[in-house]
Amino acid sequence: MAEPRFASPIPAAVEDFGAVQLVDESTRLKWRIWDNLFAVELGRAGRFDSSLAFSVSPGEWIVLGDRPDGGEVVDITHVRAAMRLTGPGARALLERVCALDLSDAMTPDLAAARTLVAGVATELVRDDVEGEPSYLLLMSRSFAQSVHERLVAVAQRS
């Protein structure tokens, strides 16, 4: 029997629109925990070695990266799809489909929120990459293709 291949719900690994890049990060391991193992406050995210931890609801954390040690851990790698919008045009693109105030004052680097993106419940984490604005979006896997198609359509028209 062949080794199982992880199939992402997102149809393209990378879409480049110049001012913004849309990258599939669904393969990253994702975990849900109920203990503040990373000392991250509600609404914030933190970077730890190869992991990113954030909290968007009281008493719960989501961790991307290696399996956290300690407490109850639920693997949500397959529950959530993840995509990343990076580039100077990322914010304008998101503002087409997301009502959140994404200004630096309200949504700085390492801010985290649960919101709607293209009508789909999404965990949004601002996780800048080398000083470039970057937004990590996590949503239920079944909606991911729909969200991705919408983002691509909006980006192509902008």
Place this chain on the structure above:
Amino acid sequence: MSARLPPQPVEVIDRAQPLDFLWNGRWYSGLAGDTIASALAAAGVRVFSRSFKYHRPRGILTAGFHDPNLFVQVADEPNVRAGHRLLTPGADVAPQNAWPSLRVDARSANQLFGRFLSPGFYYKTFMRPRALRPLYQQTLRRFSSGGSIDPHTPTVHREKRFAHPDVLVAGGGPAGMAAAITAARAGAKVMLVEEEHGLGGHLVYGPGSSALDELRENVDAEPGIEVLTNSVVTGRYDHNWVAVVQRGATHHEESLVKARAKTLVVAAGTIERPYVFEGNDLPGVMLSTAVRRLINLWAVAPGTRAVVATANESGDAAAADLARAGIEIAEVVDMRRADRGVVRARGRAGLQAVELSDGRTINADLLVTAVGWTTPTSLLNMAGDRPVYEPRAARFLPAALPDDVMAAGGIVGDGTVEELVAHGAAIGIEAAHRARGRKSDWQRSTPRAVEPEPGGFAPEPVPHLPPADHVELFLGPTDGFVDFSEDVRAKDLESSAAEGYDSIELNKRYTTATMGPIQGKLEVVNAVAVHARATNQSIAEIGTTTWRPPYAPITLGALAGDDEDPVRRSPLSAWHETHGASPIVAGQWIRPDHYGDPAAEVRNTRENVGIIDVSPLGKIDLRGRDVARLLEFVYTNRWARLAVGRVRYGLMCAEDGVVLDDGVTARLGDQHYYMTTTSSGAGRVWNWLDEWLQTRFRSWEVRMTAVTDGYAAINVAGPKSRELLGRLVADIDLEPDQFGYMHARTGTVAVVESCIVLRIGFTGELSFEVHVPAGFGLHMWEALLEAGSHLGVAPFGLEAQRIMRLEKGHFVVGQDTDGLTRGHAAGMGWAIKQEKADFVGKPELAWEAENGPERRLVALQTIDPLLVPPEASQIVQGDRTRGRITSSRLSPTLGRSVCLGQVEAELAIPGTTVTIRLPSGDIAPAEVMEHHAHFDIDGERLRG
């Protein structure tokens, strides 16, 4: 005959760039910078439309955005504002509301009967006889206004976006621009919205002014100002949620900007008001601002011989403009004098003469009126303000505004350009100051935001901007139109007040005054004035009518935008699409209904083995000490002693005992359960559990994770399912004595670890439901097909599953049950354990058990075996409805029709023959069966 004047000092047209366009099927020529209306007026066109009710000829009134007479059709776009829309080359412009033609409108005969067309005429006349209503509707539709829509119109791109300006300024006149500049300089992020195509407000048609140039330069120089021209603020909602319709920006035709403004500055200026007298709607009767715009912006002579009735500076300036343009002024009527006035305007297709109060009649083709101003306070009203009438100024003024809304400039008072700019500038600083405070509050109360920066600045006092005195002029001595959009005359408002509609809010609704596309901008104060006169009240006592969004009509396209409802896809959807699945939308999910022949899929599953994608099943991972207590509480049956490795069917009822959802739950570990719900009920069940945990059982230790999307679920069903699965499992023993019916195992399937396998059966066959981590779902599906190729494995869709479950008599929540179906009525008494201490719905279900359900869900078989009564067919007795068919299919297994239905309790006795009334009206007898299951009643196949 061309009415184009020689070059004017501030004209906005480009004489080097002629543009040809079609009007009413004929070619005309205009200039770049023209509006459709100015180009037509320059070409000598006087009649632009026919009025709404009487089909009277109508011409230019305001020459701007709010002109009620200038709605035209441009190609396939109806209701275009010709006074505002810029001319484009080749534009195909046609009049609306004119039939058969603009010149001869057959329906203008309406005005001969005008005195019978009293308010409410249509309601009163076309109600009886009832049978004729469709005919009335069809005929009256031809008489209705508005353009026409071609259903095959190519889609125009419209979009939505969100914005979070600190200060949103509605109105780009001198005060609005000044407010935007000072707010931006104070550090605010500003959105400046102007309905015209350029900034400047009334300054654009005045003599060239350095103030205007300076303001425009300063706006351009501020990076913190986003300017939206050709855009309208259509509404202000709670918490300064402000809707802006923006037209003609790059990449899209029209967009809806949803702005959450920290401070809204309304700098909407004033709108000139028409005067009410007989003939006030004749083409050639215009407002002074219309005349000034036509001459100065587009170099169009509005007429050849003018009477100017003026009560203010605007009328005086219009007279001066006319004189400068060389247009003969036959008379200037100083309306400020009580002894001077206009009695009526005469003419047929246009103005021919004006009768004055001194008895003279003066021949003229242009009558300019300047009798006062309306303050467009809509956005202030939407913010809760109740503007107050100031008789000295003859207009309404803002009264009490909430902290996050401010008013600047002409809407507040009058002054020189410098005074308006100074007012706007001070308001801008104050607006930025308040926005800063609000932003700091939001930053402090939003966990993800950064701490607000300390410091700030002190606002300056806002200078007083009092309104200028103005004589009160609303109604002349004769009857004329108050509402040009809706064809409402003063006497209509008076007669409706006499009929008893003696509140302005009732009168407006009965006559529809202020309810047309201009939304009261021109007519509201005159309507209030008429109503005041008719009811012996003052205008101040009556106040304005309530202004609601939208400020200006908004296209359905702008509201719709490019939103699309998101859809959900299973991890296997790509495979289904490439393998001939016929898709069906189930809730938000796109699912395979069948792969060509559902009956064959049923037969194959019953004879060999079939696989179905049931990934949309709701799945909830439950962990913690108190999960069993939660299950005991939300399910009607027992859960306390469910062993690890076992699965149980559970029924959930609401507090009223009505069936909420059902599904199976497996105990995977000591404190670890895996709940499945119906596909459509997943969200509802999640909310249900969460609500109980967050309210009544806050101390319980239960950690829920919605994992619906985390697992692809594949049901492997059929007599050969064990054999098939056996080829793929390594660490799970599938033998019946090791893995019995209603058991669960976790392990490796097709090399994929952490799979959950449930031995359950909705189809009635031996079946294993494999829940595999979603990313490996496709791998699992293909592995099953490959491993089972010699066993005759084939996929089956939703339809085959529906047939098989109906053969087995399993109900579907929401299909066979409804909002009144309690547990016992659904035949689920065996799963309701009243002896439990407590569970949701217990008292209601006890009551139901005691009294017996009013209706019961039963299996039915038609006497004619091949007759399949459509779902929702009624079960009748005489002329009474006594039940309905809830599910029906032709069973490929039994070769006959099988049904589930709800019937009244006394018909639910097995062996009873009931009568089904088919949609055709035919009658079909059917027998009530003893068991819900039509097939394999004892479940031997399932347990095999």
